[in-house]
Amino acid sequence: MLDYNHRPSIAERINAAVDASLEAERAATPPRDYLGASRLGQPCERALQFEFAHAPKDEGQEFSGRSLRIFAIGHALEDLAVKWLRAAGLDLATRKRDGGQFGFSVAGGRIRGHVDGIVMGAPAAIGLRTPCLWECKTMNAKNWRACVKDGVAASKPVYAAQIALYQAYMEATVPGISASPALFTAINKDTAELHNELVPFDADLAQRMSDRGVRILRATDAGELLPRMARNRDFFECRFCPFSTRCWSLPT
Numbered sequence: 001m002l003d004y005n006h007r008p009s010i011a012e013r014i015n016a017a018v019d020a021s022l023e024a025e026r027a028a029t030p031p032r033d034y035l036g037a038s039r040l041g042q043p044c045e046r047a048l049q050f051e052f053a054h055a056p057k058d059e060g061q062e063f064s065g066r067s068l069r070i071f072a073i074g075h076a077l078e079d080l081a082v083k084w085l086r087a088a089g090l091d092l093a094t095r096k097r098d099g100g101q102f103g104f105s106v107a108g109g110r111i112r113g114h115v116d117g118i119v120m121g122a123p124a125a126i127g128l129r130t131p132c133l134w135e136c137k138t139m140n141a142k143n144w145r146a147c148v149k150d151g152v153a154a155s156k157p158v159y160a161a162q163i164a165l166y167q168a169y170m171e172a173t174v175p176g177i178s179a180s181p182a183l184f185t186a187i188n189k190d191t192a193e194l195h196n197e198l199v200p201f202d203a204d205l206a207q208r209m210s211d212r213g214v215r216i217l218r219a220t221d222a223g224e225l226l227p228r229m230a231r232n233r234d235f236f237e238c239r240f241c242p243f244s245t246r247c248w249s250l251p252t
C-alpha cells in the first residue's frame with residue numbers, strides 16, 4: 001500500500017530532539033536579575049529596559065534551538081582563541097585565582113559584566129602593553145571583513161561600548177588596565193581567519209554607557225517607560241526587535 005504521508009527523516013528527528021533539549025535547558029535557566037554591561041551599547045534604551053524588566057518577547061521571538069547552537073559554537077571558538085593566544089606566548093588569564101570569572105558588579109549588583117580575559121604579559125616582540133583587557137567575538141565573514149576594514153568601534157559600536165565600560169569598571173580590580181589599549185580578537189567563523197585589534201580606552205564612551213545604565217535602572221524603578229528610538233516601526237532596529245509588537249502597541 002502506498003504511503004505518501006511525510007515521515008520525519010532521521011535528520012529531522014534528531015535535530016528536533018537536540019533543539020528541544022537546548023530550548024528546555026534555556027527555559028530552565030533563571031533570567032538575569034541585572035543589566036548586563038555587554039548589552040548597554042545596544043541602540044535602543046527602551047529595548048534594554050524591556051530586557052531588564054523581563055518583559056515577555058513577542059510571539060516567536062524566543063531564541064530557537066539553532067540560535068542557541070550558534071551561541072554555543074561562539075563560546076567554544078572563544079575557548080580555542082584562548083589556547084591559540086597562550087600558545088603565541090600571551091599570559092592570558094581567564095579565571096581568578098579562586099577559579100571565578102573576572103568581572104565587576106556596580107549599582108548595588110544591578111549592573112554586571114563578565115570579562116573574557118586579561119592579558120597580564122606578552123613577548124616583547126608582540127609589543128602589547130599590559131595588563132590589558134581581552135575581548136573575543138566570533139563573526140560571519142561579512143561582519144568580520146567590515147571589522148577588519150573599519151575597526152571595531154565603527155563596525156560594531158556595541159562591542160566598543162562593552163570594551164570601554166569593562167576597561168573603566170575593571171580598573172578597581174586590575175589597576176592600570178584602562179591605561180593600556182584593550183586587545184580585541186575577532187574570529188571569522190566561515191574561514192577561521194583571526195583579527196586582532198588594539199582599542200584605546202574611550203572614557204567618554206564609558207561615561208555615556210554608564211549614564212545609560214543608570215537611566216534604565218531609574219526609569220524602571222519609577223515605572224516609567226523610556227522613549228522609543230524611532231518614529232515608526234519600519235525603522236531598521238524595530239524590524240528586528242523582539243519587543244516590536246509590545247512596543248508599538250503601547251500609546252507612546
Ligand code: SF4
Nearest residue numbers: 044228229238241247
Ligand atoms: S521596537 Fe524599536 S523603539 Fe521599540 S523597543 Fe524595539 S527597537 Fe526600541
